[in-house]
Amino acid sequence: MLTKNGKAVLKYMSGNGYGISWTLKSTAGSDVANSVSTAAQRGNFFGALSMMVGSGTTAPTKDDYNLETVESGLTVVSSSSTISNAPSYTQDYILNYSRTYKNSTASPITISEVALYISYNSNNFIITRDIFTPVTLQPDEVYTLSVTIG
């Protein structure tokens, strides 16, 4: 589900030029004013997309600004996204982000929620949050999680 932060990002993308200021709610629950005035800053903003996973099961709402229970015990193997300065016309979605996780611990780890977020000026802003049927990663197991906004 696209959060209010995510909607704000879309509204920002529809703005005219780079001289845009807007407010997002960080994962800490704080309203943070952001501004972008150059193409480089814009690139930094959208280039800072990432993914986090958790074990929460509460249905997402557009007011979510953090995961319910962040899971930080998994190892990130690789990440990829479709964010590009020249997206293809045939790409029938806004963006896709995938990340491969490995359970490098000695204990099973269960995940059931995922969020895409943007890191900017030392703050994290969740733009999507979704839940899914819980998946338990046994030690050394590897899973790829993919989120598409479209």
Add this chain to the structure above:
Amino acid sequence: MGIMKLNGIDYPDNSGGGGGTTVIANPADPPTQTLNTIQIGSTVYELPTSGNGTPLVQIRGARPTEDAVSTTVTITQV
């Protein structure tokens, strides 16, 4: 049955034809005529949404683009 009128117009409306042919007057064009009242005998029934040409069925507007945007999640074991 006594007289019946739709929007005050006799039904059947034989004003444009003879020989007992049932004729319903074409609605004004434009705009499309909306049925507001039905009169049977001396009683006039006013439809709930009648008046000012309010249509009985309103076409819902398109949803804002933001609400149409959705997310899809997949998870697969490698």
